[in-house]
Amino acid sequence: MLAILKREVSAYFNSAVGYIVLAVFFFFSGLFFYLNCLLGNSSNMTGVFGNMFMIILLLTPIITMKSFSEEKRQKTDQALLTAPVNLFEVVMGKFLGAFVLYACCVSIFLVYALVICFFVTPDWAVILCTILGMLLLGGALIAVDIFISALTESQVVSAFLSIGVALFISLLDVFTSVTNSAFITSIINAISFNQNYTNFTYGTLDLSNIVFFVSVAAIFIFLTIRVFEKKRWN
Amino acid sequence: MVEVKNLTKTYGNLKAVDNISFTVDSGEILGFLGPNGAGKSTTMNMITGYLSSTSGTVTVDSSEILENPKETKSKIGYLPEIPPLYPDMTVKKYLEFMFDIKKIKFPKDAHIKEVMTIVKILDVQDRLIKNLSKGYKQRVGFAQALLGNPPVLILDEPTVGLDPKQIIEIRNLIKGLGKKHTVIFSSHVLSEVSAICDRIIVISNGKIVADAKTNELSSTLSGQGQLLLEVEGSTSAVCTAINEVYGVKRVNSVGANHYTVDYDITIDIRKGVFKALAKADCPILEMKNGGMTLEESFLHLTSQNQTVKGGNK
Numbered sequence: 001m002l003a004i005l006k007r008e009v010s011a012y013f014n015s016a017v018g019y020i021v022l023a024v025f026f027f028f029s030g031l032f033f034y035l036n037c038l039l040g041n042s043s044n045m046t047g048v049f050g051n052m053f054m055i056i057l058l059l060t061p062i063i064t065m066k067s068f069s070e071e072k073r074q075k076t077d078q079a080l081l082t083a084p085v086n087l088f089e090v091v092m093g094k095f096l097g098a099f100v101l102y103a104c105c106v107s108i109f110l111v112y113a114l115v116i117c118f119f120v121t122p123d124w125a126v127i128l129c130t131i132l133g134m135l136l137l138g139g140a141l142i143a144v145d146i147f148i149s150a151l152t153e154s155q156v157v158s159a160f161l162s163i164g165v166a167l168f169i170s171l172l173d174v175f176t177s178v179t180n181s182a183f184i185t186s187i188i189n190a191i192s193f194n195q196n197y198t199n200f201t202y203g204t205l206d207l208s209n210i211v212f213f214v215s216v217a218a219i220f221i222f223l224t225i226r227v228f229e230k231k232r233w234n
Numbered sequence: 235m236v237e238v239k240n241l242t243k244t245y246g247n248l249k250a251v252d253n254i255s256f257t258v259d260s261g262e263i264l265g266f267l268g269p270n271g272a273g274k275s276t277t278m279n280m281i282t283g284y285l286s287s288t289s290g291t292v293t294v295d296s297s298e299i300l301e302n303p304k305e306t307k308s309k310i311g312y313l314p315e316i317p318p319l320y321p322d323m324t325v326k327k328y329l330e331f332m333f334d335i336k337k338i339k340f341p342k343d344a345h346i347k348e349v350m351t352i353v354k355i356l357d358v359q360d361r362l363i364k365n366l367s368k369g370y371k372q373r374v375g376f377a378q379a380l381l382g383n384p385p386v387l388i389l390d391e392p393t394v395g396l397d398p399k400q401i402i403e404i405r406n407l408i409k410g411l412g413k414k415h416t417v418i419f420s421s422h423v424l425s426e427v428s429a430i431c432d433r434i435i436v437i438s439n440g441k442i443v444a445d446a447k448t449n450e451l452s453s454t455l456s457g458q459g460q461l462l463l464e465v466e467g468s469t470s471a472v473c474t475a476i477n478e479v480y481g482v483k484r485v486n487s488v489g490a491n492h493y494t495v496d497y498d499i500t501i502d503i504r505k506g507v508f509k510a511l512a513k514a515d516c517p518i519l520e521m522k523n524g525g526m527t528l529e530e531s532f533l534h535l536t537s538q539n540q541t542v543k544g545g546n547k
Contacts, residue, residue, distance in 0.1 A: 003334030007320075014322055079318035079378065082282040083335045084308040232286050234245070 001089040001096075004080070008097020012063075018101055021063055025105035028055045033112045043120045045112065049130040049201040053194060056138055057170055059105075061162030063098045064145035068224075069158045072150075081232070087225045095139075095146055095221055102138040106131060126203035133200025136213035137193060141166070143220035150227045169193045235260040235416045236281070236386055241290035243276050243440075250276045252440040253290070258433075260385065263412040265431030265448070266420035269536050273440040274420040275315055278390050281418070282312040294386055308336065311384040311415075315391050317375025321364030325355055325374055328363060329381065338382040345381070353377045353407065369400040376407065387411060389419040393426060405430055424532050438536040461495040461503065462524035467516030475514035479506035494524060 012018030032048045071077040080090050109131055116122040144165060149158040172192050176185045189195050196209045236258040243251040251273045258264045268274050279285040281292050283299045283306065292299040292306075299306045320328055329346045338345065350356045353373040358366060363374060372392065379387055389408065393401045408430050411417060421427050427434055428448050436444040436451075444451065465472045469487050476485045476493070481501030486494045497503045504521065511518055 003331055006334075007323075007331050010327075011320070011322060074319070074321070075314060075316045076318040076320055078279075078284055078312075078314045078316075079332065080335070082284050082307055082310070082312045082314075083332075084304045084337060085335060086304065232284070 001085070001093045004085075004090060004093025005096045005100070008094060009100050011066075012097070012101045017062070017066065021059060021101060022105055024062075025055065025059060026108055028052070029108055029112070033115075037112070037116065043116050043122055044126070045109075045116075045122070045130070046126060046201045046203075048112075049126075049134070050198065052134065053137075053197055054170060056134065057141065057166040057193075058163060060098075060102070060138060060141040061145050061148075061159050061166060063101055064142055064149050065155045065159035065162065066149070067094050067098060067146050067158075068150040069152050069155050072153045073155075077228075081228070087228050091146070091221055091224045091228075095143060095217075098142045098146065099139055102142060103135060106134050106138065109134075123203065126201065129203045129205055130201045132205075133197055133209070136200075136210060136217075137197045140193070140213040140216035140220075141169075143217040143224075147220040147224045147227070150224045235262075235295060236418065237291075237293040238277075238281065239291045239293070241277065241280060241292065242288045243273075243280060243285065244288045249440050251280070251287075254437070254440075254442055255290075256435055256442065256445060258416055258418060260416050261412070261414075262433060263408065263417045263419065263431045265427035265434040266418060266437065267424060267427045267434055267532070268420075268422060268437040270422055272422075272437045272536075274422075274437060275390055276440075277437070278312075278314075278388050278418070278420060282310050282388055283307050284312075284314075308382070309384050309386055311379035311381070311387045313375045313379040313387075313389045313392055315394070317371055318378070319363045319371060319374060322362065324360050324362055325350075325366070325377075326359040328374065329377055332378045333381055336382050340382065349377045349380045352380060354403075369396050372396060372400070372404065376404075380411075383414075385415060387415045387417045387419075389417065391420055391422070393421065393423070401426070436532065436535055443535045459497050459499045459503075460524040461497065461507070462520075462522050463493040463495060463507070463518060464491050464520040465493060465511060465516050465518050466491060467511075467514065471514055472511065472516050475510045475516060476507055479503050479510050481506070491519070 012021075029048070029052060032051045033045070036042060036047045036051075037045060068077070071080065081087075109127065113122050113124075113127045145158075145162040148161045148165065152158050152161070172188060173194050176188050179185060190212075196212045199206050199209050238257070239255050241251055241254045242249065254277060266274050266277070276285065280287045281299070283303050286300055294306050294309050297306045297309070320331075323331065326346065329349070330342065333342055333346060347356070350359060353376045355370060355373050355377060358370055363371065366374065376392070379389070392408070393404050396404060405426065408417060408419060412430075419430070428451070431448055434444070434446060434448050434451050435442055463476075472493065473485045473487065476482055476495055481498045481503045482495055483498060484496040488494055495503070495507065507521070508518060
């Protein structure tokens with residue numbers, strides 16, 4: 001697993017993907033930080049974090065589009081699956097590789113927090129909570145997108161499908177306004193990535209939010225393993 | 235060393251591999267021969283655990299691939315038809331990665347260097363794989379399979395797409411490896427298999443149609459042997475003399491002093507023919523084996539199998 005993780009991370013930084021993802025993330029987070037905090041004379045980063053939701057949704061497909069689709073296209077999955085490792089290790093290695101890149105992106109918020117430190121004491125509860133929330137959100141999305149990339153041999157198909165899913169996730173909340181049923185509304189709220197994430201940006205640490213993201217990640221990692229099992233047994 | 239028992243793989247209604255059984259002893263080089271699409275790659279993928287079989291077992295050194303995948307896989311070095319290379323890595327980095335993923339216990343640098351020396355890729359170790367020529371890529375694939383000195387090597391069409399010089403190099407490499415490893419290697423080129431292997435299995439439409447030592451293959455395939463003779467003496471005397479030898483099926487006279495003798499392959503008639511002709515005072519000027527060439531028997535076998543299959547549909 002460690003070997004795969006190491007290879008994944010070095011693959012990101014040996015190609016343009018890693019740097020582009022970092023640059024895009026830093027650009028938008030920097031822009032939001034500048035507009036909200038520096039220009040708005042505010043030490044409250046909740047707005048910045050809220051804006052990042054959409055960026056993260058659209059950026060994770062780029063991180064993971066190569067994951068398994070490229071392995072399948074280059075037939076390198078044959079090397080992974082005939083090596084003495086089990087599928088869980090392979091999938092986890094891939095997942096963690098993408099997650100490490102994502103975590104590098106998110107770490108920029110510590111720098112912004114330091115910038116705020118020059119002026120006032122920042123609200124560490126909000127910042128640390130949100131960074132945790134952001135990592136959990138990203139982890140769940142990466143798991144979903146890795147599952148998608150395991151379904152296809154084409155990076156482009158993988159990226160578009162993932163972006164489609166991302167757009168669906170972001171639109172999920174809209175459905176609450178078109179339904180009268182309190183039951184459906186409560187279901188949508190419970191599975192809404194946005195709702196679950198937004199709680200973190202207020203600095204509240206709710207176990208149900210954490211469990212939600214962790215379970216989404218776990219389910220899709222499991223499904224990815226099943227995709228390969230199925231292929232093998234088919 | 236490798237024991238394949240009743241291996242079957244079906245895709246829907248299609249039987250890609252149909253009840254194949256064979257064993258390979260340690261130190262043996264086995265050639266897996268068949269036309270394209272015969273089921274060679276599928277069989278190899280099942281032996282290496284990339285695909286699972288619909289039924290049947292693959293045992294390597296007494297561990298079964300589906301029951302004990304990790305242990306079994308660690309005993310196999312596999313070079314698939316398309317070498318599993320990451321184009322954006324350098325040769326050395328790639329081999330280091332494969333070394334790690336195979337969880338090999340040897341000293342890392344020394345072992346990788348040793349393997350690179352065997353397949354002669356030391357001079358390109360710092361180049362990106364995507365910039366290598368096809369021959370070098372194939373060798374990197376080879377190196378990857380050799381890592382960890384696995385007792386069994388499975389090579390799927392290792393010489394396809396190489397130039398003649400590279401083909402000879404790879405062949406010699408396989409021959410050399412056969413001394414220390416058990417090698418199963420597939421090809422659809424007959425001359426190649428007969429040049430390298432001790433034993434050949436011919437597979438067609440997912441079935442084994444022949445399994446024999448390389449030098450016995452052509453006679454085994456045709457079921458009967460043929461002897462070409464040049465004998466001095468009258469045709470009738472020669473024919474009568476040969477016909478009396480035990481095992482002879484038919485004698486044909488083909489031109490002056492030349493004869494073909496069809497005989498039962500299980501019996502060696504040469505001594506008998508010699509004695510009979512000597513007794514009849516007809517000196518043998520030349521005697522040679524005239525069975526089907528490997529190419530002929532291969533075509534004969536694989537096409538025969540197809541007709542049978544076609545008739546079933």
